[in-house]
Amino acid sequence: MTAAVAVDLGKTGCRAVLWDGAGPAPDVHEVPGAPGLATDDGVTTARAAVLAAVRPLLAREPSVRPSAVCVGAAGAAAAPDAARALAGLLLEDLSAEEVAVTSDAVTAHAGALGGRTGVVLAIGTGSVAVGIGDDGTFARVDGWGPWLGDEGSGAWIGAAGLRAALRAHDGRGPDTALLAAATERFGDPDRLPLALGRDGNPARTAASFAPDVARTAAAGDPTASAIVRDAATALGEAVLAAARRIGGDGLDVAVTGGLTGLGEPLLGPLRSTLAGFPRPLRLHPPLGDPLDGARLLALDSRRPHEPHVVRVRRTAPFPPVPTPPVSPPAVA
Numbered sequence: 001m002t003a004a005v006a007v008d009l010g011k012t013g014c015r016a017v018l019w020d021g022a023g024p025a026p027d028v029h030e031v032p033g034a035p036g037l038a039t040d041d042g043v044t045t046a047r048a049a050v051l052a053a054v055r056p057l058l059a060r061e062p063s064v065r066p067s068a069v070c071v072g073a074a075g076a077a078a079a080p081d082a083a084r085a086l087a088g089l090l091l092e093d094l095s096a097e098e099v100a101v102t103s104d105a106v107t108a109h110a111g112a113l114g115g116r117t118g119v120v121l122a123i124g125t126g127s128v129a130v131g132i133g134d135d136g137t138f139a140r141v142d143g144w145g146p147w148l149g150d151e152g153s154g155a156w157i158g159a160a161g162l163r164a165a166l167r168a169h170d171g172r173g174p175d176t177a178l179l180a181a182a183t184e185r186f187g188d189p190d191r192l193p194l195a196l197g198r199d200g201n202p203a204r205t206a207a208s209f210a211p212d213v214a215r216t217a218a219a220g221d222p223t224a225s226a227i228v229r230d231a232a233t234a235l236g237e238a239v240l241a242a243a244r245r246i247g248g249d250g251l252d253v254a255v256t257g258g259l260t261g262l263g264e265p266l267l268g269p270l271r272s273t274l275a276g277f278p279r280p281l282r283l284h285p286p287l288g289d290p291l292d293g294a295r296l297l298a299l300d301s302r303r304p305h306e307p308h309v310v311r312v313r314r315t316a317p318f319p320p321v322p323t324p325p326v327s328p329p330a331v332a
Helices: 042-060 080-093 104-112 154-170 178-186 189-196 202-207 210-218 222-246 258-262 264-275 290-299
Strands: 004-009 013-019 028-032 068-073 098-103 118-123 127-132 138-142 251-256 281-284 309-313
Touching: 004 042, 004 104, 004 290, 013 042, 013 290, 028 042, 042 068, 042 080, 068 080, 068 104, 068 290, 080 098, 080 309, 098 104, 098 290, 104 118, 104 127, 104 251, 104 290, 118 222, 118 258, 127 222, 138 222, 154 178, 154 189, 154 202, 154 210, 154 222, 154 258, 178 189, 178 210, 189 202, 210 222, 210 258, 210 264, 222 251, 222 264, 251 264, 258 264, 264 281
Parallel strands: 004 068, 068 098, 118 251, 251 281
Antiparallel strands: 004 013, 013 028, 098 309, 118 127, 127 138
């Protein structure tokens, strides 16, 4: 079985795995990530993160020389020249036959749908829908961050719930159990703006309130229920937009990310939104994660994702391993 290295390089963490056989990967090594290939020194920092994640795996298997390496890197889609430069450097660093670099969104898509075409909706603190069609057509919908987009995401739901709580607190809006939920989680409503920014990441803090909104909706609160329905509609519209852009008679749709843990209060209305599409959309759980996608793309260049993958192959053979000299027999 061909040995392959798969890497998921994000801005927070970099995970790597070495496959050497048909069974599951024995170990995943994780190190800090890199700011992204499109940033200044993006290639240098990405290279350092990948090597820090991969070299310990290879050191544990000194007899294994990977034939293929695939890196799904944040920022690769916006910086194809940087992606190619990174692939060339890693080809020498890791003594592989071939190195592929692509966007982390592409490897996530390949993993979630098993390398097939369709749409993957990733929902966590943010939200983005990625579609890839039979002819390699690529569509990215939303993912514009908490200020300009990420509609229906955890941050979006949490912020909408907190706004509703403060409207009730002010007397500007209807009474809602969201006010009690916000007070329980964050304390005095008058100090909520300070609480939202206390860790330097307001989007993540707002997203922490999304499960409270879902629980309040499940308990029958009309304000919370409307927020979750609106979120599901926004997420469904992102999937439908991606599906229209990539075409096809019927498409698989996988939903990934931590927000799927909200369950039926969110996923039920989402299914209803997708049911209105004129072509069938088959919604199912993800088949794998970005590392699974990177392994698929490392070993198979025939996938529909290939137009979005930069591959660099070795053109010269590896130098032969020197044979240690044989010492002459000792003279008695």
